[in-house]
């Protein structure tokens with residue numbers, strides 16, 4: 001039995017993500033929460049002939065707590081998306097408060113759930129969730145994940161395009177580490193399962209890295225004010241959630257890049273910190289999942305000189321983003337006490 005919950009379920013990501021979770025035969029219950037439209041989305045999805053029982057909730061009548069009750073996996077795509085000219089950090093002002101409130105709801109109603117954060121800026125929203133959980137005494141670093149899978153999906157697609165065969169893309173695996181915005185997105189192309197053509201020169205390599213780092217901008221520009229990636233994100237979010245669900249059910253050896261807290265009492269965390277040469281509290285790395293969540297955090301391993309330069313550039317930006325999230329919660333609790 002697995003209960004999955006989507007917070008922000010009526011949105012551009014939330015609806016197709018809820019659809020893909022409803023299509024996942026391992027999900028037996030699907031809770032949908034949003035400030036609007038969830039009864040309709042739930043009624044619609046509930047007609048699909050798959051096992052999950054679907055229920056939609058709005059904030060009235062303690063809807064958040066009801067949606068979260070018994071949750072094993074909570075996915076959060078709630079919040080505002082970018083418009084052209086905006087950075088992900090520009091979303092912080094609005095999304096930080098939304099995430100803080102939803103994290104409070106999770107701490108109260110589903111303190112043992114695995115929490116998968118999609119809302120931007122991920123580099124800062126994940127620390128917000130952690131800091132709220134710490135205030136409530138419910139923080140388990142092994143159960144909190146920033147969803148960076150879209151970067152991995154993009155890397156697979158763009159590398160396959162260069163290899164001239166999109167049918168390869170499902171099998172092309174490129175670890176993408178660091179974080180989820182601009183220069184913090186670091187594709188380790190030297191570790192790709194499929195080598196890049198030897199004819200690929202430095203400027204083509206740089207263009208590929210840039211496209212992976214700024215793939216989100218491509219979609220924001222094409223949508224021209226109507227938001228950012230939703231369908232590819234729903235696909236990526238469902239892929240990641242499916243792995244977490246399989247791990248929750250006892251499957252071993254599932255490995256995927258995700259943005260995690262490095263204090264997780266997991267094998268490899270301190271090796272990664274040593275490699276980074278910096279005490280970063282969060283970093284996206286290849287993570288092995290298990291029933292308790294994070295089992296093992298892979299070190300970067302052998303990387304190229306170009307990749308080492310990219311990692312170096314990512315570190316100060318990540319440190320700043322993390323601090324922004326931590327400070328936000330500290331400031332918020334100066335004027336209000338967390339109450340269970």
Ligand SMILES: NC(=O)c1ccc[n+]([C@@H]2O[C@H](COP(=O)([O-])OP(=O)(O)OC[C@H]3O[C@@H](n4cnc5c(N)ncnc54)[C@H](O)[C@@H]3O)[C@@H](O)[C@H]2O)c1
Nearest residue numbers: 008010011012013034035078079080081118119120150233
């Ligand atoms: N991690 C990633 O790779 C990635 C990829 C794409 C988008 N995103 C981010 O995901 C977020 C959502 O994007 P979208 O395109 O779905 O936006 P959207 O505006 O289409 O949907 C967001 C939904 O959140 C809901 N919402 C707002 N406040 C809420 C609250 N307090 N509680 C519950 N629901 C609430 C809205 O009603 C809306 O339905 C954005 O922050 C975006 O930047 C992240």
Ligand SMILES: O=C(O)C[C@H](O)C(=O)O
Nearest residue numbers: 082120215216217228229
């Ligand atoms: O680019 C965005 O703002 C959305 C998302 O983070 C993405 O990578 O597509």
